[in-house]
Amino acid sequence: MRDTPTGGLGRRSFLSAAAALGGASLVSACGGLKGTGGSSSDVLKIGYVSPQTGPLAGFATADNFVVQQIQQAVRGGFTSGGVKRRIEIVVKDTQSNPNRATEVTRQLINSDKVDLIVGSSTPDTTNPVADQCEANGIPNVTTIAPWEAWFHGRNGKPGEGFKYTTLFFFGMKEFADCFFPMWDRADVSSKNVAALWPNDTDANAFRQGLGPMMKKSGYTPVDGGAYQNGATDFTAQIAAFKESGADLFTCTPIPPDFQTFWKQARQQGFKPKLATVAKVMLFPSEAEALGGLAANIATDFWWSPAHPYKSALDGKSAKQLADDFAAATGKQWTQALGSVYSLFEIAIQAFKEASDPKDRDEVAAKLRGMKISCMSGDLDFTAGPQPGIALQHPVGGQWRKGDRFPWDVVIVDNSANKAVPVGGDLLPTNA
Structure with a gap:
């Protein structure tokens, strides 16, 4: 099994992509090339899980680009808990298989020692990823799955929700x-x-x-x-x-x-x-x-260049993000571009708000209580329909x-x- 830190780029292409960022090295940003030890106190590791191959691969078209965009947006680091932090992103491919999603999430938790996990695209990804995070006490946010399929499909308790796992999307x-x-x-x-x-x-x-x-x-x-x-x-x-x-x-x-x-x-x-x-x-x-x-x-x-939304990291508009994607890849924007971008906005915001970003319980609480204006619009995880779910329209x-x-x-x-x-x-x- 092969997981590349940028989610599908070979090592040579990966290093070329990193160099193109103008000094923001994805080798250090994405982890996975430097062994499997825990991250140091000034490094916050984010695991990202999505279906980069298989029948659901269309959802992951923009993944590599988004990882690069996020690293560039926070290339100077950010302050969390009174300490200057930087992030590493470890990308895993589910191969459009729920069992594989479970497996790679366990790898992120047990081997890569990530601090937070984000995941995207259909309950085949979001549910097994969230289940593993909930069972292991890892803060988690996912998207692009109807909230009913995510919540009821995981036996969520109405009015209570989950402690570590959150979602933004919409429902029936x-x-x-x-x-x-x-x-x-x-x-x-x-x-x-x-x-x-x-x-x-x-x-x-x-x-x-x-x-x-x-x-x-x-x-x-x-x-x-x-x-x-x-x-x-x-x-x-x-x-x-x-x-x-x-x-x-x-x-x-x-x-x-x-x-x-x-x-x-x-x-x-x-x-x-x-x-x-x-x-x-x-x-x-x-x-x-x-x-x-x-x-x-x-x-x-739920997202397009016409949507009047902006990045919480650098103020970039939805249209600018779509245009940058086309310029960098020669490809057309996809809805997942905005959603995946927001996964990282939310994760970084939770780290920023926490007094100790290494405290998983505190970071999870910040996710459940988050209100943020970002690339996916105004998201309120306290508004429901269930605790820890933010609705899009x-x-x-x-x-x-x-x-x-x-x-x-x-x-x-x-x-x-x-x-x-x-x-x-x-x-x-x-x-």
């Missing part, structure tokens, strides 16, 4: 606040909603949470059945959706399964007037993989043909977050 109500206004505006004759929900933690949270909300709002979910991830034939689901006459479509599959489903749906004549999808079509690579079939698919956008966007890149996002509905400007009209996915 916020999905409803994002999707339902678009459904209400769609010119549809049927309020049946075709729902492609597999049998996993993420989708079951939608089945149990969003489904009842749909009914209360006058929509009827047509559940295609709890299939297993990795399916290759969606004929049965497509037939059921066509028979129901559903004009609306929603889903929470893994990205490769959606690609398969969407192509088969077109071949078999299922063309919903509006598709509002979750967990998929979050990143440009997915739109590119579908080609023309990606046009006007809508999804939730996504807006609706659709994929359209782009100018600089093949596909780009147009924000079409800001009902849930008026601070984000609308950039175009809601159009039918299939006219």
Whole structure:
């Protein structure tokens, strides 16, 4: 098993990337190349866990860039507990596997001796990472997982939450606040909603949470059945959706399964007037993989260059971060860019607020009590819906043909977050 400190760069590329930072060495910043001993008193180690390979790898496209950005933002160090500190970041790849996520988190705790762990992207990562941190008393914050899947999927106690583990993202109500206004505006004759929900933690949270909300709002979910991830034939689901006459479509599959489903749906004549999808079509690579079939698919956008948010570390705007990413990598921004950046903002802020950043209980308490304005907006971990959870409010966007890149996002509905400007009209996915 190979884990490189920058999450996927080979050693030669890694050292080149470090040199490009102009003196902020990622070799010392990221750790993992200097043995496995504990960190010294002036060094604070942050472990980062994400799916850099496998079917969820699209979520980790910006990881290496973010690590470099964070190190550059704090290259002069910062004061915590009256002492000048610097950070090291140790990056681990889950390979899109929950068991692997558990394993690498244990490595961070037992071998790398990190002071805090952050993690990103779907309950397959966030839940096993958080479980290990909670069991071992390690401060932790994760993101990009519906809070219900993270909280209830880990048997959280309502009103109590967890001591060491926290999350920022959103849940079923916020999905409803994002999707339902678009459904209400769609010119549809049927309020049946075709729902492609597999049998996993993420989708079951939608089945149990969003489904009842749909009914209360006058929509009827047509559940295609709890299939297993990795399916290759969606004929049965497509037939059921066509028979129901559903004009609306929603889903929470893994990205490769959606690609398969969407192509088969077109071949078999299922063309919903509006598709509002979750967990998929979050990143440009997915739109590119579908080609023309990606046009006007809508999804939730919790971060984009249009969002009026700024870094708590150096004041950089969301647009600047997206532009810097494109300039450095030649790639298009992704939503995870802002989220992963904020994981480190929050971790560093918790260290700064603690009288002793090596006191895990104190740092964990700072995470649970944090209120911060950062790259992901205004986050309040005390506001709930449960202790230690900060909510974001996504807006609706659709994929359209782009100018600089093949596909780009147009924000079409800001009902849930008026601070984000609308950039175009809601159009039918299939006219």
